[in-house]
Amino acid sequence: MKIESQLAQIGSVSDSVTGAVSVPIHHATAFRHPRLGQSTGFDYSRSKSPTRSVLEDAIARLESGDAGFACSSGMAALQVVFSLFSQGDHLLVSVDLYGGTYRLLEKVLSRFGISATYVDTNDIDALEANLRPGTKAVLIETPTNPLMKITDLAKVCRWARSRELLSIVDNTLLTPYFQRPIELGADIVVHSASKYLGGHNDVLAGLIVTRHKALSEKIAFLHNSIGAVLGPQDSWLLVRGMKTLALRMERHQQNALRIASWLATHPLVAEVFYPGLETHPGFALQRKQASGNTGIFSFKLKDARLVEPILRHIRLIAFAESLGGVESLMTYPAVQTHADIPEEIRRRVGVDDRLLRYSVGIEHVDDLISDLSQALEAARQEVAGCTETR
């Protein structure tokens, strides 16, 4: 079945008793055993729970993996995956990385003796140069957030395998609708399902997909041992959101491309970072390994003083901290999502005080452009005004 059909049909045949086409929400934490030594497959809901199982089986199929695991957030999913590692282990990680993942590695896992080096994961020489005896894995975000750098997944996963490293891909920004890292050689895929998979800015969740059975067993053990699992109500909300993923991603991509192209020629904008633009250095690679583009991009203003008035003047677009929902949100990475990354590193990778990130929603593109247009114009007048009076 094509992915659109798989998505629309998630859970539609899960209740053989009533035939309900929407997956039932099972709140039970305990399940009756038929007799000693027998189980229905469900014992205690931390280990396995029926509504969550429907979601976990669906994401495993969508990502072409062996098994799926639903966690209470994207960070919980990353914590479960990082728990594969032990004291003395070392990871190679994308330099321009989700701020929360950086914080987990630097402020928590470092205390347990697990270290990370931040590199351009598309540069094999840089990866080689940073290998250590304890290096166990490479963690890739592609595109990165917020600067939209692209890593060649097939190339880097092949390299990782040759060095006996696990390859872990955070696929939050593209979702399996546009990119399936396991098909390109990755061992583990993680998602913040709070973003595009959920899609409505109303459920916090994380997902893990494993490539093969041996890894699935290890992750299942950690998932159950740590216990940061997704509850039945949130599992249902996520299934409900995922049914429309194909439609939403198409519209997100279409709107983002239109707005990114418009901003690229705007006189107040210095640069737009969007892999859907032919001028983006990762354009061809992105086209090769993914079937479409995410709905989020970043742009750098010519003057940092424009940031504050723009965020004050946008009306339809909300100044808020997330991405991937049907509603348009704008974020200021330097003070919000990436505030935990030291300023020196942020500036080096380009997340500076002129950068704004825009998660383009599914509203009508004309309304979004006119909102941005009026906010930029109002900001231009205010900033021009303050230079004149100085």
Ligand SMILES: *Cc1c(COP(=O)(O)O)cnc(C)c1O
């Ligand atoms: C949001 C996000 C996370 C963290 O997920 P939560 O669901 O917020 O815990 C991890 N990686 C990426 C790329 C994200 O955007």
